[in-house]
Amino acid sequence: MTDQKSAGDSATYWVDFHCHLDLYPDPVATAVAANDKRVRTLAVTTTPRAWPHEREMFAHLEFIRLALGLHPELVAERASEIALWERYLDQTRYVGEVGLDGRRGARGSLPQQRAVFQRVLDVCAERGGKILTVHSAGIPADVVQTIVRHLPPDRGRVVLHWFVGSKSTTAQAVEHGCFFSLNAAMLQSETARKTLSYIPRDRILTETDGPFTKRDGRPAMPVDIPDTVGQLAAFFEMKSNELAIQVRTNLKLLLS
Template sequence: MSDEDASGPVDFHCHLDLCQDMRAAYTRCESARCFTLAVTTTPKAFARNKSMARDSHFVRAALGIHPQLVAERASELSLFEELASSTRFIGEVGLDAGRRFYPSFERQKLVFESVLALCTRLGDKVISIHSVRTAKQVLDVVERTGAYRTCVPVLHWFNASESEIRRALELGCYFSVNEQMLQSPRGRILLDTVPIERVLTETDAPFQSDEFGGRYPGDVTGAIRLIADAYGEDHAVTSDRIRRTAKQLLTG
């Protein structure tokens, strides 16, 4: 059995470079055999993450331009475009219509549309997508650009209605979920609607509330418990199923 096949957690959306000790966070994921998608929030942050992940069996660094930073970092879109062909992994990208970030929403839409159009042209991208109060708008862009045809959209912390979840399934989306979101009614609706084969665990570390799991990358035990209970499975079986899905996406 290869290292990649060995048991271990899956953290399909976390910010290793924003942890207190970035190198220790990378080392921890590697030691835990944690299949990890280390998203970035700006294109300038990608080079260091890519270098850190270069010799890793389990961690993949993703190129991102976070919607919450578009107001200050939209000028980095040109750098994103230069770097996009160098990686299969894109994230964190998306839209955020929360009150604090709504003033930049029109610019966010332009950036996100450009990002997904580029990914569609390049093809074979795994894309971790942020969607605060923007489920419909995000899915509209996924569909309009054709990203669902040539890439794999993974919807991070997707708080949406059942109809929007079903639409996302029809577009081939996967869903990365964490313990905190699964405690909410929308999180339970998602698990009631999505087949286990489309579910991945995440922590969004270091940004989850201290009262839930996700205090460090790979801390998905609580999420696995909730997912397994929702599907009526043994916890170990659920963990193995999610790991197989992650391996398929990360090793392609």
């Protein structure tokens, strides 16, 4: 039996901890395919206004979980939806996509982004038990420091998604108990590969960030995760099966 097969047999599952299911042409079909392949998928959302509809769309699927988000790139127009976000928060354990974006294009709204992100972290700390998937493009150190200041590790857990940071910033995140969801596109960047080498294996989760990443020229989907695991395993010099098991162990720990 090959690594792939033994990792994919019916007793096991895969993990896509950051996917924008709502942005595919057919979100339900994409989710059903993920469900059939036993890919435990965290469907992130970008605006609280869409929450009730999305909840209904995926509620019947055993392997799909839905995260309540307010995407940093949308904060410029939608900062006021933070009230709605707070109202829906008790309906889920998962929060995201939230965070800060310091890249050109989004930088102008950083003051509003900071206010929203700090509010998200403070409310999560207050209510307790939440798991957050966090965006940190362009300003990883800033994001990690904000998390350290606003969300104590015993009040909520953070998964840094597509995180590309320095050795010391990564160490600070690890010290604070953060996990990291990694995708195959990260392997294309020398800087990201460096960050990957700083991340301890017991903090690794997998993601597609679909449809924003590509596979064979089309948007990546949760069902592509076995391939993501294969590529990441090669980078970490592990067997695919070994990494698949490690990811499941890590997810269990995160959820415990």
